[in-house]
Amino acid sequence: MNKQLYSYANTTVKKPDFPLAVKVVMIDLDGTLLDTAEDLALAANLMLQDLGRPALSVATIKSYIGKGIERLIKRALTGDLDGEPESQLLEKALPIYKKHYAENVHVNTKPFPGVKEGVAQLLQAGFHLACITNKSESFTLPLLQATGFHDYFEIILSGDSLPRRKPDPLPLTHICKHFNVQPHEAILFGDSLNDATAARAAGCHVFCVPYGYNEGHDVHELDCDAIVPSLVEAAQLIVKAVPNK
Numbered sequence: 005m006n007k008q009l010y011s012y013a014n015t016t017v018k019k020p021d022f023p024l025a026v027k028v029v030m031i032d033l034d035g036t037l038l039d040t041a042e043d044l045a046l047a048a049n050l051m052l053q054d055l056g057r058p059a060l061s062v063a064t065i066k067s068y069i070g071k072g073i074e075r076l077i078k079r080a081l082t083g084d085l086d087g088e089p090e091s092q093l094l095e096k097a098l099p100i101y102k103k104h105y106a107e108n109v110h111v112n113t114k115p116f117p118g119v120k121e122g123v124a125q126l127l128q129a130g131f132h133l134a135c136i137t138n139k140s141e142s143f144t145l146p147l148l149q150a151t152g153f154h155d156y157f158e159i160i161l162s163g164d165s166l167p168r169r170k171p172d173p174l175p176l177t178h179i180c181k182h183f184n185v186q187p188h189e190a191i192l193f194g195d196s197l198n199d200a201t202a203a204r205a206a207g208c209h210v211f212c213v214p215y216g217y218n219e220g221h222d223v224h225e226l227d228c229d230a231i232v233p234s235l236v237e238a239a240q241l242i243v244k245a246v247p248n249k
């Protein structure tokens with residue numbers, strides 16, 4: 005991976021050709037748009053309590069976020085990122101977790117600093133906005149409604165909207181087809197290896213934020229085009245591509 009770094013608009017970027025000309029901005033939810041870790045941890049610990057198991061710290065649960073609800077629950081039950089609990093335990097735990105998360109999906113969750121301002125700038129600049137998340141739709145839609153972001157997105161893809169989720173490129177290629185744009189005319193703002201991997205596989209640009217949930221790894225290890233302090237700086241690194249003549 006090209007280790008040479010450049011500076012542009014007070015941000016460290018990995019390519020010299022900024023600002024990037026794009027038409028579509030895809031934004032990841034957990035760890036990028038919204039700080040959901042506390043509510044995900046609350047639901048996990050209520051589930052563990054119902055199962056007679058000890059609670060986990062928010063930091064531990066935060067390192068489990070990224071690959072959807074079921075993987076989060078498996079990690080909470082086994083303590084292993086790739087752990088597989090016994091099937092009957094998982095079958096018992098899943099509905100308990102979903103009940104608790106549905107009841108607590110918007111207790112402590114809030115937008116990260118710069119998100120409201122950055123989204124407003126992106127809309128003002130005329131970009132098409134999309135949301136791509138591995139969170140299940142039954143939680144994604146009410147959460148985006150409750151936080152007031154739902155109507156800003158022309159399309160919202162959740163972890164169960166398509167046959168495959170990030171790090172598979174399918175959600176990104178689906179969005180490029182939806183807007184009839186080339187992959188290089190779209191960019192994903194994300195916080196984890198799932199986002200960087202999906203974007204690279206789709207041929208899309210990708211910026212990463214350093215404040216999210218990357219399964220315990222440093223975001224600077226990721227193959228992305230820039231590490232941006234917030235969506236405000238992200239908006240300054242792109243321009244609306246003009247339609248091809």
Ligand SMILES: O=C(O)COP(=O)(O)O
Nearest residue numbers: 034070071072137138139
């Ligand atoms: O739900 C998850 O595990 C992570 O979801 P995200 O894709 O919005 O980061």
Ligand SMILES: [Mg+2]
Nearest residue numbers: 032034035195
């Ligand atoms: Mg994320």
